[in-house]
Amino acid sequence: MSPYTQPLSVPRPRGLRTLATGLSLVASLTACSIASPVSPDVTPVAQTTTTETTSDDNTLIGTYQEGYDLGYEHGSTTGARAGAGFLSERTEEYREGYDAGYTTGKDEAEAATKNPVTSFGTPMEWEDGLTLTVTNDGYFTPSEWAAVGDFPTYLSFTFTVTNGTSTTWTSSGYTQVTSAGSAGDEVYDSDQGYGGAPTAPVLPGQSITWKQGFGVADPADLTMNVSLDWDHVDVVYTTLEDAWTF
Template identity: 30%
Template sequence: MMKKIAGLGLCLTALAMTACGVPASHSDSARTGVNAGSTNESAQTSTSTSARGVDAAFGSAYTWDDGLSVEVGAPETFTPGAYAASTEGYDQFVAFTVRIVNGTSENWDPSMFYATLQSGNQEASRVFDSEQLGNTPSTSLLPGREVEFTMAYGVNDPADLVMEVAPDFSYQNVIFHS
């Protein structure tokens, strides 16, 4: 009887994993993104549409339903200092001023804030330069208060930038771009 129950459990687990999986199809090559480097001559286009999430332009702010707001300024040219970290392999750098306003009724912890940046068709490298940029905020932000700080990145193409931002893991990500 125990063997039958164990066998039934394995079958149900396998069925659940198969039924819940994301359908896939096979292709010999991946599609080309709209931001592919100029050396790729086999650009493909797609007529399918998908949810892009939440988009915002550099220089604008996005406010979540609870009142927390993040503004990412337009990218500006940046020159790292002699002791800056994570600059290897890059000769172009940009900086963004980030302003967060706590319009909620609770304290907000900025230590979980994260941002990633894509430049051209590659991930950019966040630059750490305490002499010029200072540190990212870590003090709790009281309701009604704001904090401003600067983030810099080593980039491949400063004219093609896409930044993904989230105040913490409980908020929906926002995509900032030109």
């Protein structure tokens, strides 16, 4: 038989064998990496702990009420408003409170230095508890020996002071009357008990009452200024309703 009639035996290429071996190795490595993943090489970062420090100056941030209280104190006590730099360090709410408190305190402080004007018979009470009431009791006729000027009308007034303070009170003031553009004149009439304001001390919780008479030009146009002492603002009583402040 001719050797050319035998089937050919072709050897497997060496390149394919190498490729198959490589693919097998890659598959093996992949399987291993899935089963046991390798942790990444990460360098840990040092952690730092921050602690908030609280400022000792708690007024840098305040509430509306705190601002109101401080503003009121400035308005009523010093009468001097804090500068813009002072307020800019506060919160908006604090500043609003400060402004409101300042306005209220300032208004009350200014009102306290003005003479309150009221009607006869209306009690006037000061912050320390002292109370004054003056009533217009109407006409009277001075006695023959009374010390008084020549007026068409004489009016009698009753004064009552109640000492609601914690100290003894003594009158040291004066009373002035104007009527229809002219000054009135006080009546001194011992026979009827008109002798000016008493100077006797009044203990806390006690009251004192006295009467004074004045000659006036027109009882319908009457204004009386009462000064009890140097420690309390004067009170103005008047028949002119438009002038009343309380």
